Amino acid sequence: MMKSEVALLYVLIIMSKGSAQSMKPRRSVFFSDVNLKLFKEPDFDSLSSVLVREDIGQLFIGARGKIIILSLDDITKQTQQFNWIVTSKDKAQCQTKDKSIEECDNYITLMHTLNDGRILVCGTKAFDPICAHLIFEKGKVTMEDNWENGKGKIPFDPNKNFASLVNGNTLYTAGSINFLGSVEAFQRHGRNSLMTEHISSWLKGPNMISMKFAEISKHSYNNEDDSVFLFLTEIGIENQRNDLRLSRVARVCKSDMGGLKTLQRKWTSFLKAHLDCPFGDEGSTSLVQDVFFLQDEKNVSDSIFYATFSLNPKPSSTCSQSAVCTYKLSDIQQVFRGNFMTETDSGPWVRFTGSYTSPYPRTCINDEMRAKGVRTSRDVLDSDLMFVKNHPLMEQVVTPITGKPLLVGSAAQFSRIVVDKVTSLDGQQHNVMFISNNSGWVQKAVWSDDDGGRIIEELQLFQDPQPIRFLQLSSRSGQLYSTTRTAVVQLSVRDCSRYTSCIDCLIARDPYCGWDRRTGLCAAVAGASKFSMIQNLIDGDVGICPSSHLPKQIIDIHLTLDVAQFLPCTPDTNLPISWNFSGSILEPSPRHILFSQGLILTPSFTDEGLYTCDTVEVVEGREHRKAVIQYNVKILEGEILGRVNWFQGVVVYILGSFCLLCVMLIIYMYWKHKP
Structure with missing residues (x-):
């Protein structure tokens, strides 16, 4: 090996030792080795919404100026397409308002299934939002002719973040509601529409992340009303720093009717709390990126929110620390039943120490309140509603179930997360997380009380590094659907073919x-x-496992005395490796430099023998070793090596000459006996 090559390897060793320690996936599978289906078209871009319809076997994709419908079983098969473009007149009018030609298209940013089976779709329509309905009849999807005003349901600007959900036929949204994008609101639309107050103590510079519905009444002992949870980041009103962003979870009650006099057409049950996921440097804050709600069918209070967090919210970041934290619904409820914060005359928010006896809105309306005549929010006293208006923030912080993250990563920033409930052969249930990042990869991970979190594998779903915008799971068919701005990928989560033994x-x-x-x-x-x-x-x-008698790969190698040589070891997993020399663990020394991809050996005569590179995996205290490659090393001195090479040359010359004579003899005999 050349001296420059050895020097380069030394640099790699130093870099690998100095890098940040984080949880590594057990296996990394690159794009060429992932068995997936890909949908991509030349004019297909700005993908902005996704909807899985398992009941009709269709995947709906909302993009710029079109809705594409794909087969849920095979996304390479397009079943229908709707072009929903902006007229030239609307586009020209939009551009007169200082908007670019790209911004003045119609981006389909919202798609939800209603209780009657129709699909509500909304598009930005050149900064003039509009909504319509899709209907599935007789195996075909059609769009209704009657369009609705979409203002306030989705942002005017296609680049603005917002959150939404549908419960029954009721739409809830959280995002900017005006042309300039300067007014943010958390709303319920429909006959009994409600929204947040436009004051900074309720929402201050919010970035809406996700919205979830919890059917609390289903298992509540006192028939407490259902809740809607909103996850967001905003500038913290309780901190001295005016620019410090914090993660929040906010809650409203489903049956909130607003106040009779105070808080008319406003939420009377809006409360929010600091959502904490402690990781990173001391003093840093974690910002929530996405949330998945895994509802417990036996007891809704045991339901879990899985959330991704990042210390750097910029989507362009390729090297920021991220984490996954989980929160129990009952723990969040307990925080909302705690103490309030109040604003002082001098500005800072402190714990409220006065008296407040009403159970509302610490809990949504339940049987105990109904027995006292409080059947709806309009029955709550004006004095209590005034208190609610001025005290939206809770004192206690919502902390993760384990007190710390399940997983922490220091590579590409985590983005989306979905969780699947998987039943193993013994009947036990395991929650499997699929976590995407901003470089086009997805990690499959599990967590257990016994051995904590572990990443089974990471999969490169897109060849070019790009952020994954949406992640949807069909648990029934075991298919995962992932999208960027320009492509859709389908992957079977039950693909076990990568395990070859x-x-x-x-x-x-x-x-x-x-x-x-x-x-x-x-x-x-x-x-x-x-x-x-x-x-x-x-x-x-x-x-x-059945006994296996697979032969081990042994490579004979001749090394020159005192000349450094690199012996590579590249397992198909990311597990640590260990070297074994003639039956003993090889320890680092000046002649044996060990690192994650191999061994640099500067041999002496005592270094002859069998070198085995093993992967090492410890599970529940039990060490598992698997041989990756073996080298049978023989040492030659320079002069001896030269004599050996000379001798080998002579032998090759003699054998070559003998073979040539044999060929000439065969040709001679052939021509001699030719008729």
């Missing part, structure tokens, strides 16, 4: 996968027979 299959502890003893393949456990398949998610015990 029983040992790989079991030790990965992928809840989706098990080893099929009949076929000799790693396959999905969903719907499989327990008698033919094995799986061990507790400790990855590979002792139950």
Whole structure:
């Protein structure tokens, strides 16, 4: 090896030792090796909304000037398309208001399924929002002719963030509501429309992230009203720094009717609290990026919010620290039942120490309140509603279930998250997280009380690094749909083909996968027979695997005495490696430099022997080793090497001459006996 090459390897070693420590995925699968389906068209861009309809097997994609409908089973099959473009007159009028020609298109930014099966779609329409309905009848989707005003439902500006959800036929939205984008509101639309007060103590420079509905009445012992939760970031009113952004969770009650006199057509149940995900440097704040709500069907209070956070909110960042934190619904409810904050005359917000006896809005209306005559928010006293108006902030902070993040990453910034409930062969349920980032990758991760969080694998879904904007999961079919601004990808979350042996299959502890003893393949456990398949998610015990007699790869290599040589070791996983020399663990020394991709060996005569590179994985205190490659090293001195090379040359010359004579003899005999 040249001296310059050895020097480069030394630099790589130093860089690898000095890099930030973070949780590594067990395996990294690059784009060329991921089994996926891709939908992309030359004029398909600015993808701005996605809707999965499992009941009709369709995937709806909202983009600039069009709605594309794809088959949910195979997104490469386009079933329909609606062009919803802006007239030249509307576009010209929009441009007179200092908007660019791109901004003055119609971006389909909202799509929701209503209770009657129709799909509500809204587009920005040259800064003049409009809504319509799609209907699925007789295997075909059509668009109704009657259009609705979309102002206040979606932002005028297609680049503005907003959050929305539909419960039944009721639409809830949170975002900017005017042409300039300077007024932000959290609203309920329809017959009993409500919105937030336009005061900074309610919302101050908010960035709306996500909205979730919790059916609390379903399991409440006192029939407490359902809740709508809004996750956002905003400038903290309780801090001395005027520019410090904090993560928030806000809550309103579903049956809120507004006040009779005070807070007319305004929320009377709006409360908010600081949402904390502690990681990063001391004093830094974490900003929520996305939220997934996994509702517990047995007890809604045990439901969990999974959220991604970042210390750097800029989408263009490629090296910012991120994390995943989880929050129990009952813990959030408890914070909203706590103490209020109040604003002092001098400005700072402090704990409210006065008396406030009304249970509303600490809890939404329940049987106890109804028994006292408070059946709706309009029955709440004006004095209580005035208190609510001036005290939207709670004192207590919402903290994660574990007190810390489940996962922390220091590579590309986490963006979207979805969670799937997976039933293993033993009947246990496991929550599998799929976390996207701003470089086009998705990580598959699980968390358990026993061994904490672990990333099973990371998958490169898009060849070019780009932010993943949407992540949708069809649990029924086991398909994950991921989108950027210009493309859609479909991936089976139950693909177990990357585990090529029983040992790989079991030790990965992928809840989706098990080893099929009949076929000799790693396959999905969903719907499989327990008698033919094995799986061990507790400790990855590979002792139950059938015996394997695969030959080990041994490479004979001759090294020159005292000349450094690089012995590469590149496993198909990201697991740490360990070197074994003639039956003993190889320790670092001046002659043996170990790092993550191989070994630099500067040999002496005592270094002859068998070198084995193993991956090392510890599961529940049990160490698993797997040989990646073996080198049978022999040492030659310079002079001996020269004599050996000379001798080899002579042998090759003699053998070559002998072969040439044989060929000439065969040709001679052929021509001699030719008729």
